[in-house]
Amino acid sequence: xxxxxxxxxxxxxxxxxxxxxxxxxxxxxxxxxxxxxxxxxxxxxxxxxxxxxxxxxxxxxxxxxxxxxxxxxxxxxxxxxxxxxxxxxxxxxxxxxxxxxxxxxxxxxxxxxxxxxxxxxxxxxxxxxxxxxxxxxxxxxxxxxxxxxxxxxxxxxxxxxxxxxxxxxxxxxxxxxxxxxxxxxxxxxxxxxxxxxxxxxxxxxxxxxxxxxxxxxxxxxxxxxxxxxxxxxxxxxxxxxxxxxxxxxxxxxxxxxxxxxxxxxxxxxxxxxxxxxxxxxxxxxxxxxxxxxxxxxxxxxxxxxxxxxxxxxxxxxxxxxxxxxxxxxxxxxxxxxxxxxxxxxxxxxxxxxxxxxxxxxxxxxxxxxxxxxxxxxxxxxxxxxxxxxxxxxxxxxxxxxxxxxxxxxxxxxxxxxxxxxxxxxxxxxxxxxxxxxxxxxxxxxxxxxxxxxxxxxxxxxxxxxxxxxxxxxxxxxxxxxxxxxxxxxxxxxxxxxxxxxxxxxxxxxxxxxxxxxxxxxxxxxxxxxxxxxxxxxxxxxxxxxxxxxxxxxxxxxxxxxxxxxxxxxxxxxxxxxxxxxxxxxxxxxxxxxxxxxxxxxxxxxxxxxxxxxxxxxxxxxxxxxxxxxxxxxxxxxxxxxxxxxxxxxxxxxxxxxxxxxxxxxxxxxxxxxxxxxxxxxxxxxxxxxxxxxxxxxxxxxxxxxxxxxxxxxxxxxxxxxxxxxxxxxxx
Numbered sequence: 141x142x143x144x145x146x147x148x149x150x151x152x153x154x155x156x157x158x159x160x161x162x163x164x165x166x167x168x169x170x171x172x173x174x175x176x177x178x179x180x181x182x183x184x185x186x187x188x189x190x191x192x193x194x195x196x197x198x199x200x201x202x203x204x205x206x207x208x209x210x211x212x213x214x215x216x217x218x219x220x221x222x223x224x225x226x227x228x229x230x231x232x233x234x235x236x237x238x239x240x241x242x243x244x245x246x247x248x249x250x251x252x253x254x255x256x257x258x259x260x261x262x263x264x265x266x267x268x269x270x271x272x273x274x275x276x277x278x279x280x281x282x283x284x285x286x287x288x289x290x291x292x293x294x295x296x297x298x299x300x301x302x303x304x305x306x307x308x309x310x311x312x313x314x315x316x317x318x319x320x321x322x323x324x325x326x327x328x329x330x331x332x333x334x335x336x337x338x339x340x341x342x343x344x345x346x347x348x349x350x351x352x353x354x355x356x357x358x359x360x361x362x363x364x365x366x367x368x369x370x371x372x373x374x375x376x377x378x379x380x381x382x383x384x385x386x387x388x389x390x391x392x393x394x395x396x397x398x399x400x401x402x403x404x405x406x407x408x409x410x411x412x413x414x415x416x417x418x419x420x421x422x423x424x425x426x427x428x429x430x431x432x433x434x435x436x437x438x439x440x441x442x443x444x445x446x447x448x449x450x451x452x453x454x455x456x457x458x459x460x461x462x463x464x465x466x467x468x469x470x471x472x473x474x475x476x477x478x479x480x481x482x483x484x485x486x487x488x489x490x491x492x493x494x495x496x497x498x499x500x501x502x503x504x505x506x507x508x509x510x511x512x513x514x515x516x517x518x519x520x521x522x523x524x525x526x527x528x529x530x531x532x533x534x535x536x537x538x539x540x541x542x543x544x545x546x547x548x549x550x551x552x553x554x555x556x557x558x559x560x561x562x563x564x565x566x567x568x569x570x571x572x573x574x575x576x577x578x579x580x581x582x583x584x585x586x587x588x589x590x591x592x593x594x595x596x597x598x599x600x601x602x603x604x605x606x607x608x609x610x611x612x613x614x615x616x617x618x619x620x621x622x623x624x625x626x627x628x629x630x631x632x633x634x635x636x637x638x639x640x641x642x643x644x645x646x647x648x649x650x651x652x653x654x655x656x657x658x659x660x661x662x663x664x665x666x667x668x669x670x671x672x673x674x675x676x677x678x679x680x681x682x683x684x685x686x687x688x689x690x691x692x693x694x695x696x697x698x699x700x701x702x703x704x705x706x707x708x709x710x711x712x713x714x715x716x717x718x719x720x721x722x723x724x725x726x727x728x729x730x731x732x733x734x735x736x737x738x739x740x741x742x743x744x745x746x747x748x749x750x751x752x753x754x755x756x757x758x759x760x761x762x763x764x765x766x767x768x769x770x771x772x773x774x775x776x777x778x779x780x781x782x783x784x785x786x787x788x789x790x791x792x793x794x795x796x797x798x799x800x801x802x803x804x805x806x807x808x809x810x811x812x813x814x815x816x817x818x819x820x821x822x823x824x825x826x827x828x829x830x831x832x833x834x835x836x837x838x839x840x841x842x843x844x845x846x847x848x849x850x851x852x853x854x855x856x857x858x859x860x861x862x863x864x865x866x867x868x869x870x871x
Contacts (some may be wrong), residue, residue, distance in 0.1 A: 260474040265399030268428035272437040285340040288357040295327040372602035399428035434470035442786045447477040455767040466653035466758040469662035491833030518616040521642040525726030528638030536600035538690040554582035577709030589635025593624035603651040611664040619643040649760040659695040661686040703752040713777025718795025723748030725772030746776035814856030831862040
């Protein structure tokens with residue numbers, strides 16, 4: 141037993157000696173049979189001269205044992221080949237992808253890179269000015285400045301001390317007028333470039349640039365401003381937040397007024413800093429052209445003043461007025477009350493209206509604003525009532541179905557079809573002139589029936605009632621005129637006195653203007669020329685004669701009927717002593733649901749012209765749904781008289797009193813007009829038209845030299861005897 145144990149110990153010793161600690165010779169022979177001989181030789185002769193060979197064999201054995209796990213087998217070859225194939229596929233895909241980005245999409249990426257590096261800043265052009273006929277400013281653009289700051293350089297950089305930050309904050313508060321908390325929140329925000337303040341003046345932003353130079357940036361913004369507030373609001377219209385015309389002349393002439401935007405293009409890094417060596421491109425904006433309107437601000441003022449007083453006296457839903465030159469088609473004034481201030485177009489213009497507006501539902505407010513912005517003169521239609529009798533009479537005279545000898549019997553009604561069409565009175569036998577003067581419905585119904593539907597319809601067309609007038613304002617609507625093929629006798633008869641037909645106020649006034657222009661229909665216009673910023677005329681708007689509607693003889697006969705109506709018949713409320721005023725009233729009942737005319741709700745109107753021997757001015761006033769007073773002579777007549785008298789005096793039309801007027805005026809007192817703040821020549825002309833004399837104080841050396849009237853005595857509004865003197869003070 142001891143011998144065996146000793147033998148085993150020797151064997152282990154040999155294993156340790158030859159590095160076979162955990163691997164027996166037997167196991168090695170089984171694993172590597174080809175090495176058996178060398179190992180055996182080494183075992184049998186460990187101390188011979190072949191020790192080097194033995195050592196090599198042992199080393200080789202150890203290497204084989206060490207590399208056993210990395211032996212290249214068929215399965216390893218498959219794995220290596222598969223891995224290499226995958227790498228080749230990935231490399232090929234990468235090459236294809238790089239080719240796609242660098243070749244196929246190269247231009248697109250280049251463009252994107254340029255866009256990312258370039259900052260394109262728009263420069264707003266100055267919007268053109270809107271002038272009145274005397275070059276007074278009605279609408280203009282004012283420049284506002286926006287101040288931006290690069291916060292990381294102005295405030296956020298770590299090397300800026302707390303003292304410097306506090307000073308920067310204090311300076312920004314002083315420049316902008318904002319509180320320090322607001323500015324501090326902006327400077328400490330996440331964005332690098334932030335808007336500090338807008339609506340600044342040029343002086344404010346220049347001070348900021350002087351203090352911080354490239355750490356701040358200034359942008360300009362133009363805002364629309366209407367210096368006269370609500371003056372001519374519906375005509376001028378307004379612009380939206382982008383300074384683009386939204387309504388009125390601002391919309392109609394937007395392409396003329398807007399101009400072309402400019403640009404500043406510069407190349408920047410990711411932080412918005414201009415790259416060194418890059419070039420900044422500047423494209424100068426092209427300012428908009430300006431327009432000179434036909435609006436006479438003095439007459440426009442007369443109109444708006446008269447409408448305001450009329451609203452208080454009448455209590456109407458609205459009142460519309462248009463004043464024109466009948467010979468040229470120029471619109472001298474156009475207004476509707478209630479009005480609004482285009483500087484704040486989302487709110488009514490008066491405190492009383494604002495309180496009512498605030499109590500409305502959102503839907504009611506939207507409807508209210510829509511009506512407030514509407515230019516009723518061209519966008520609303522109404523039944524003209526008896527004012528249309530002038531058109532029926534002119535058509536009958538021109539067609540030959542009536543003449544001076546024609547007579548019409550009124551017994552208070554006329555029976556047409558199954559209806560009795562009634563009159564307000566019983567006028568008996570009357571001529572055409574007397575019938576219009578009496579505003580007799582049966583007589584004018586008979587006039588229309590005598591003409592026939594085709595003839596009357598043809599003249600309605602010639603007077604322009606089937607077409608838009610073509611005025612240079614957006615939103616003009618179409619009239620409603622029945623076709624003669626479907627027009628029965630009742631329809632024809634009622635059209636003769638202005639019911640069953642709906643027109644715009646401007647259509648009716650343009651048609652009546654024919655009688656003051658030798659029978660020629662003129663196209664209305666609001667703009668007479670387009671000019672550049674230096675005042676050079678770019679385009680002149682010529683007067684446009686549409687067509688000859690009636691002969692000069694017919695026009696003169698209707699003009700005579702119009703004058704007769706005001707001086708001797710039912711239109712006396714528009715009478716102005718010393719001026720030959722002509723006109724015609726109209727009262728049209730409104731339809732209350734279905735087809736029934738209401739006796740309570742009416743639209744009343746008055747169309748007028750003066751002086752009838754040489755018409756210089758024409759106008760129409762429409763009172764919608766009057767509540768306190770009814771009938772056109774009493775609602776619109778006084779408004780016509782007020783505007784007519786002031787306008788004719790302003791235009792320098794001399795009063796020509798008849799003997800009866802002179803006798804009546806001997807003891808009459810007149811209100812002294814306000815002539816302060818205007819040229820002496822204009823003041824003197826106005827005083828003369830009021831029948832007043834003047835004295836200049838102090839007496840000038842050059843009595844022909846004009847001056848501005850600084851004061852007057854008696855003061856405006858004081859009643860004095862006609863022929864009294866008014867002192868005009870020049871110093």
